Amino acid sequence: MLLGIQPCSSKSGLKAELPWPSGTAENPLNVDASGHPKVVRSQLRAGLLRWHPDKFEQRFGRFLPVDEKVRSSIFGRVKALAQQLTRLMAPCLAEPPCAKFCGVVLPIILKRTMAETYQTWVLLEWPRLSASWLLCLQLSGSLSIFDNVNVSRLKDVTDEQLTTALLGGSVDVCWLQGCWELGPYGRQHDLSDPGRRQHFQDCLPDFSEADCIGSPYAISRYTCNPDLGTEEDLAEFRARLASQGVALMVDFVPNHMARDSTWIDIPDLFIRGRDGKVAFGKDPYSGDWTDTAQLNYWSTACREHMLQQLMDVAERCDGMRVDMAMLCVNDVIERTWGHHLREQGFHRPGEEFWVWALPQLRARHPNFLLVAECYEYDEILPSGTMRELLRQGFSAAYDKVLYDRLTEGHMDKLRGHILHSPDMGTGRLCHFTENHDEDRAAAHYGPRALAATVASLSLPGPRLLMWGQALGLRARLAVHLRRARQEAPDSALSTIWPRLLAALPHCRGSWQASLPVHGDDSWRFLAWGWKPDREAAKSEVVACIVVVNFTDSTGWATLKPHARRAQPQ
Numbered sequence: 001m002l003l004g005i006q007p008c009s010s011k012s013g014l015k016a017e018l019p020w021p022s023g024t025a026e027n028p029l030n031v032d033a034s035g036h037p038k039v040v041r042s043q044l045r046a047g048l049l050r051w052h053p054d055k056f057e058q059r060f061g062r063f064l065p066v067d068e069k070v071r072s073s074i075f076g077r078v079k080a081l082a083q084q085l086t087r088l089m090a091p092c093l094a095e096p097p098c099a100k101f102c103g104v105v106l107p108i109i110l111k112r113t114m115a116e117t118y119q120t121w122v123l124l125e126w127p128r129l130s131a132s133w134l135l136c137l138q139l140s141g142s143l144s145i146f147d148n149v150n151v152s153r154l155k156d157v158t159d160e161q162l163t164t165a166l167l168g169g170s171v172d173v174c175w176l177q178g179c180w181e182l183g184p185y186g187r188q189h190d191l192s193d194p195g196r197r198q199h200f201q202d203c204l205p206d207f208s209e210a211d212c213i214g215s216p217y218a219i220s221r222y223t224c225n226p227d228l229g230t231e232e233d234l235a236e237f238r239a240r241l242a243s244q245g246v247a248l249m250v251d252f253v254p255n256h257m258a259r260d261s262t263w264i265d266i267p268d269l270f271i272r273g274r275d276g277k278v279a280f281g282k283d284p285y286s287g288d289w290t291d292t293a294q295l296n297y298w299s300t301a302c303r304e305h306m307l308q309q310l311m312d313v314a315e316r317c318d319g320m321r322v323d324m325a326m327l328c329v330n331d332v333i334e335r336t337w338g339h340h341l342r343e344q345g346f347h348r349p350g351e352e353f354w355v356w357a358l359p360q361l362r363a364r365h366p367n368f369l370l371v372a373e374c375y376e377y378d379e380i381l382p383s384g385t386m387r388e389l390l391r392q393g394f395s396a397a398y399d400k401v402l403y404d405r406l407t408e409g410h411m412d413k414l415r416g417h418i419l420h421s422p423d424m425g426t427g428r429l430c431h432f433t434e435n436h437d438e439d440r441a442a443a444h445y446g447p448r449a450l451a452a453t454v455a456s457l458s459l460p461g462p463r464l465l466m467w468g469q470a471l472g473l474r475a476r477l478a479v480h481l482r483r484a485r486q487e488a489p490d491s492a493l494s495t496i497w498p499r500l501l502a503a504l505p506h507c508r509g510s511w512q513a514s515l516p517v518h519g520d521d522s523w524r525f526l527a528w529g530w531k532p533d534r535e536a537a538k539s540e541v542v543a544c545i546v547v548v549n550f551t552d553s554t555g556w557a558t559l560k561p562h563a564r565r566a567q568p569q
Helices: 036-050 051-065 068-093 159-165 184-191 195-205 232-244 298-316 330-343 353-364 385-390 398-409 411-421 441-457 492-506
Strands: 108-115 117-123 133-138 173-177 223-224 247-252 257-260 290-295 319-322 369-372 397-400 465-467 511-514 525-531 541-549
Touching: 036 051, 036 068, 068 397, 133 441, 159 232, 173 319, 223 232, 223 298, 232 247, 247 298, 247 369, 298 319, 298 353, 369 385, 385 397, 398 411, 398 441, 411 525, 441 465, 441 492, 441 541
Parallel strands: 133 173, 133 465, 173 247, 247 319, 319 369, 369 397
Antiparallel strands: 108 117, 108 541, 257 290, 511 525, 525 541
């Protein structure tokens, strides 16, 4: 006996009926397609082992009638059954959407439809909306980023080159890094340092001394770098950006100046050693920056002078990226220079410099953008460096903690920062996966690069994108050099980026920090969502969901956003 079928020598029929599946022709085994993928795959595989024509004949052939017409009819039905099971199995064998490292790495945009009284969500093609991006164009004394060896000055950049560099209109703010005047000291300092020369050689295999310009963060004075043009050229470039709806952001370096700065002899502007020489710039934890001169923010003369510089620079741009902004906080100065300054007769001011200066700047420029570059000094600022600088008046602050958590790849720490950072939902943390001080994202994260980028750039707040990142470039551009290593774009990443640039603008409105993910592998996933604000709600898009698997293995889980009643349309 086998499955209730007895051997039969009759020409007309079976001793007992074959146990045909009870389902429909479309779903013969009544498999629940919404079930766990592993269960679905197991059920279909078991069905194929039974109903594949070869397997069926081996197991049941001797029990079938000898009449060829009857046997042919049975095998025809078996073949059709096996073909349908094979079709149902095909999606289970395909690479799942949560493949290695990356879950659903592009945001899922949901379109408004009606089903009785509840809204349903379906995948929508990415419609084009304005973005909220900061793009860094690293000039470094030349314009090689525009891929034209004949372009060397701002006024020579064509409209087509500018539009291409600005990613075809996906950018709101252009950070023009390296646009200020540098003196000869920084360049000679770099060329006389064997370690730096080796670094330059590593970054640029055909490096020559002509490539070195010195650090763009050892500024001589805040006038346009003559290699790039004049003040008038910078103003014209700003106007051209404005014509494309793009604001101009420049660097402001409050902690130090170049050692050959034109300010170097102004009394009480810089910290000086016991020998009267100007001290090197530094932070609490690293050594001296020997191409810089340390400013003294416990000096009234310095504070007033730097306020005036803030005002002057603000007249020529729409925003500033403030370099190492936390170094001007009194507690940080106390740790780094406090004892030395008291020896020289200076005392800690009663009011923080930024608390005193920024309201005066905003009184003249109410909508001015101020982005603080900062790093966490937990021992000095236990409430958090980002939070302190936001409290002191900055528009946004670097979220270096997120960058570090993405680098570590520890899911609990990463999830904890996203869900529990007190400032994450404010929209004032600036997120990034690469900047000029770090390796390129494509090289730093490897296979995780796209997942890290989606996770970072779909969170609330400004999104910082470096020149070349959307091309998947891997060679780091050393800001002390005037050109970068030539390399071809990454074909896979550069193909995905246009979709990403079009999709991420939907990540705005009301942010839902954590969406419910269920299943044994749910720990592998990060998931959050956005509900459009009133303006965006006029479109068909009702929500944007971001799901990322940032682990090193494939995972399966079910995402079940809460159903809500649709509003009248």
